[in-house]
Amino acid sequence: MEPRILIVDDHEIVREGIRNLLARSGKNWLVSGEASNASEALLAVKSLQPDLVILDVTMPGISGLEVARLILKLQLATRILIFTMHESATLEAEIRDTGAHGYVSKSQAARDLVLAVQTLLSGGTFFGGPSEPSPNPQKNPDNGTSFFAPCPLPRIRRLRTT
Amino acid sequence: MSSSEVSPVDIADNLRPLLSKSAHSVHFYADDQLLIDDLTRLIGTALVSGDAAIVVATKAHREALAGQLRARHLDIAKAAAEGRLISLDAEDTLSRIMSDRLPDPGRFKKLIGNAITGVRAAMNSEQRGVVIFGEMVAILWAQGKQEAAIHLEELWNSLAGEYSFSLRCAYPMNGFHKDEHAHDFSRICAQHSDVLSPKSDADGLLLTDSEPLRTIAKLQQKLQVLEYEKSLRESERRFRLLVEAVQDYAIFMLDASGHITSWNVGAERLKGYKATEILGQHFSRFYPQEDVAAAKPQRELVIASTEGRVEDEGWRVRKDGSQFWANVIITAIKDEQGQIIGFSKVTRDFTERMRAQKALQESTLKLQQSEKSLRELSFHLLRIQDEERQRIGRDLHDSLGQYLSVLKMKLDCLNSAPSRMQAQDAAELLQCVEITEQAVKEVRTISYLLYPPMLQEMGLKSAISWYLDGFTKRSGIKTTFEVSPGFARLASDVELAIFRVLQESLTNVHRHSGSETALVRLLLGPKAFVLEVSDQGKGAHFGKMETPGEDWMGALGVGLRGMRERMRQIEGNLELRSSDKGTTVIATVPLEKASPAPVAS
Numbered sequence: 001m002e003p004r005i006l007i008v009d010d011h012e013i014v015r016e017g018i019r020n021l022l023a024r025s026g027k028n029w030l031v032s033g034e035a036s037n038a039s040e041a042l043l044a045v046k047s048l049q050p051d052l053v054i055l056d057v058t059m060p061g062i063s064g065l066e067v068a069r070l071i072l073k074l075q076l077a078t079r080i081l082i083f084t085m086h087e088s089a090t091l092e093a094e095i096r097d098t099g100a101h102g103y104v105s106k107s108q109a110a111r112d113l114v115l116a117v118q119t120l121l122s123g124g125t126f127f128g129g130p131s132e133p134s135p136n137p138q139k140n141p142d143n144g145t146s147f148f149a150p151c152p153l154p155r156i157r158r159l160r161t162t
Numbered sequence: 163m164s165s166s167e168v169s170p171v172d173i174a175d176n177l178r179p180l181l182s183k184s185a186h187s188v189h190f191y192a193d194d195q196l197l198i199d200d201l202t203r204l205i206g207t208a209l210v211s212g213d214a215a216i217v218v219a220t221k222a223h224r225e226a227l228a229g230q231l232r233a234r235h236l237d238i239a240k241a242a243a244e245g246r247l248i249s250l251d252a253e254d255t256l257s258r259i260m261s262d263r264l265p266d267p268g269r270f271k272k273l274i275g276n277a278i279t280g281v282r283a284a285m286n287s288e289q290r291g292v293v294i295f296g297e298m299v300a301i302l303w304a305q306g307k308q309e310a311a312i313h314l315e316e317l318w319n320s321l322a323g324e325y326s327f328s329l330r331c332a333y334p335m336n337g338f339h340k341d342e343h344a345h346d347f348s349r350i351c352a353q354h355s356d357v358l359s360p361k362s363d364a365d366g367l368l369l370t371d372s373e374p375l376r377t378i379a380k381l382q383q384k385l386q387v388l389e390y391e392k393s394l395r396e397s398e399r400r401f402r403l404l405v406e407a408v409q410d411y412a413i414f415m416l417d418a419s420g421h422i423t424s425w426n427v428g429a430e431r432l433k434g435y436k437a438t439e440i441l442g443q444h445f446s447r448f449y450p451q452e453d454v455a456a457a458k459p460q461r462e463l464v465i466a467s468t469e470g471r472v473e474d475e476g477w478r479v480r481k482d483g484s485q486f487w488a489n490v491i492i493t494a495i496k497d498e499q500g501q502i503i504g505f506s507k508v509t510r511d512f513t514e515r516m517r518a519q520k521a522l523q524e525s526t527l528k529l530q531q532s533e534k535s536l537r538e539l540s541f542h543l544l545r546i547q548d549e550e551r552q553r554i555g556r557d558l559h560d561s562l563g564q565y566l567s568v569l570k571m572k573l574d575c576l577n578s579a580p581s582r583m584q585a586q587d588a589a590e591l592l593q594c595v596e597i598t599e600q601a602v603k604e605v606r607t608i609s610y611l612l613y614p615p616m617l618q619e620m621g622l623k624s625a626i627s628w629y630l631d632g633f634t635k636r637s638g639i640k641t642t643f644e645v646s647p648g649f650a651r652l653a654s655d656v657e658l659a660i661f662r663v664l665q666e667s668l669t670n671v672h673r674h675s676g677s678e679t680a681l682v683r684l685l686l687g688p689k690a691f692v693l694e695v696s697d698q699g700k701g702a703h704f705g706k707m708e709t710p711g712e713d714w715m716g717a718l719g720v721g722l723r724g725m726r727e728r729m730r731q732i733e734g735n736l737e738l739r740s741s742d743k744g745t746t747v748i749a750t751v752p753l754e755k756a757s758p759a760p761v762a763s
Binding site for chain 1: 556559560563564565567568570571572573574575577578599602603606615616619620624627628631632
């Protein structure tokens with residue numbers, strides 16, 4: 001049975017773009033449903049129990065990150081891939097914090113999305129690149145436009161309570 | 163010797179019959195000069211005629227006497243050396259003879275008796291007399307020790323029984339100006355054989371017929387009392403004229419029941435009544451009807467009676483019915499027994515002052531109101547601005563950003579199949595991809611600056627962290643972010659205000675400090691939540707920070723004033739510390755204001 005994918009984004013044009021990318025990949029994947037907000041997404045996850053959810057962050061009402069948490073609480077086998085316009089090291093930490101399995105920037109969708117979906121369906125994670133277990137651990141080395149720009153990152157440290 | 167010349171001795175001989183050897187005369191002198199003249203004559207005559215003299219006088223009188231005698235060529239040093247002249251200090255002598263409140267007869271007799279014996283021994287003839295001048299009694303009198311003075315007079319009289327001398331006492335007349343002195347004055351006169359007139363300057367004539375003289379002295383004393391009273395009345399009259407002439411204050415008197423008994427020009431000017439119209443009227447007619455109905459005039463008299471005075475401000479009525487705002491002071495006047503005999507009332511027209519105060523209060527109130535509406539307006543503007551930014555930021559991000567993202571997605575797809583097109587087209591396509599990528603980034607940056615991404619969704623901690631990430635990329639300033647453990651979500655308006663303060667502070671760090679690093683701390687204290695933004699730069703020039711930034715990055719800041727206003731709106735506080743080692747901005751919000759409102763489920 002082919003892997004089933006749920007696409008969640010509040011913009012139809014984005015959902016369509018994702019569908020096209022997935023279709024062009026020639027993989028044996030089925031887009032089993034689409035949702036445009038958090039509540040639709042949760043209903044769809046419960047009824048369809050997809051293998052993977054591609055989840056936008058910025059949506060009216062509840063954010064994609066919160067949706068990710070709620071889906072994970074359902075304790076299904078569903079893998080979660082965050083798909084967002086935002087780019088930030090902080091966001092990566094936030095996404096990891098929710099328990100989602102990966103993260104792809106919309107501006108790098110053509111390059112990363114198919115690889116990320118494939119990685120997650122294989123049980124790996126994708127944060128800026130595929131992690132074990134991965135069918136293709138090779139990352140393009142000359143692509144300097146990776147969404148983590150080479151710059152000093154803010155350091156977060158905990159303070160002692162006084 | 164020529165008949166035209168008269169020797170001192172001749173004069174003395176002429177005068178001698180007038181000085182009875184046992185005479186005890188008293189001189190009530192009007193002024194010191196009269197006393198000294200009389201004394202000079204008395205002692206001079208004694209010394210010139212070969213008699214002895216004892217002077218018991220004040221220092222001033224002794225010195226004046228010596229000067230006068232010398233001026234008349236009398237060799238007082240020789241007389242003293244011969245023992246014919248003894249000069250004693252009255253106060254010193256008095257202190258020797260006084261015992262408690264009265265003179266001690268024994269000491270008096272010994273001291274004065276010895277002096278008399280002494281001068282007598284110095285004279286070669288028993289025929290020569292002893293003249294004594296004494297004013298110890300006057301000192302006692304001046305000290306209010308009337309009984310001691312009279313007692314001392316008695317001691318002199320009893321001494322005259324044992325020794326032969328002629329005695330002159332002297333009192334200043336001004337010691338007897340009061341009525342109550344009349345009795346003691348008579349008692350003193352009774353101690354003496356002769357009383358010299360106070361005005362007796364003239365011929366040194368001593369009237370031996372003492373009774374008429376006493377009468378004269380008494381009359382003169384009475385005259386003096388009358389003159390004193392007259393001068394008192396004169397001063398009262400002047401004072402009254404002064405009061406009557408005062409124009410700016412209504413000053414008038416009330417009797418004990420509140421009826422008007424005096425009226426000055428100021429009162430006429432202020433209240434419009436002439437004295438003839440108002441004297442005898444009750445003062446309540448100056449009060450408005452409602453005050454009269456509430457018995458305010460009576461109440462004020464009661465307070466003045468019990469507390470001595472009462473001060474009041476309020477409306478009062480003029481004769482023509484118009485009102486003025488008066489300041490009134492009513493003071494109770496009591497007689498010597500403490501009985502209230504009336505009241506003085508001083509009224510001033512404070513209408514102008516009251517109006518000025520009222521105008522001031524009104525303009526202060528207006529100012530406060532316009533300040534308040536200005537604050538409300540600025541609050542409103544900041545809120546509108548925030549909402550507008552949020553809307554534009556979201557629109558950019560969620561609409562334009564999405565379209566651009568999908569556009570890039572599709573261009574990437576085309577680009578991934580280059581074999582289908584010519585090389586030149588492929589290069590053009592690659593450029594399109596890059597331009598689209600750049601457009602996505604620009605849209606993202608602008609939208610983030612317009613409104614912090616995820617502030618509402620993920621809270622201050624994440625939003626700050628996210629923002630610092632972008633700030634470092636844009637500015638190259640390294641940032642360190644420290645957060646107290648247990649730092650949770652705050653009220654949304656507090657989070658936004660704090661975020662804007664952070665944004666503006668960092669813009670200032672970037673534009674003014676020259677610092678390469680910045681430290682941002684979110685601290686959770688027991689009572690307050692604190693944001694600290696510090697740099698290691700050259701110190702802030704606060705003037706520059708007053709105005710919002712003008713370049714495109716700083717344009718989103720609100721300036722120091724804006725930061726303060728934002729903090730004020732959430733009842734927080736903004737503090738700036740700056741030195742040559744850097745600047746720290748400290749925004750503090752009380753926890754009760756910072757805590758989020760419970761979310762309705």
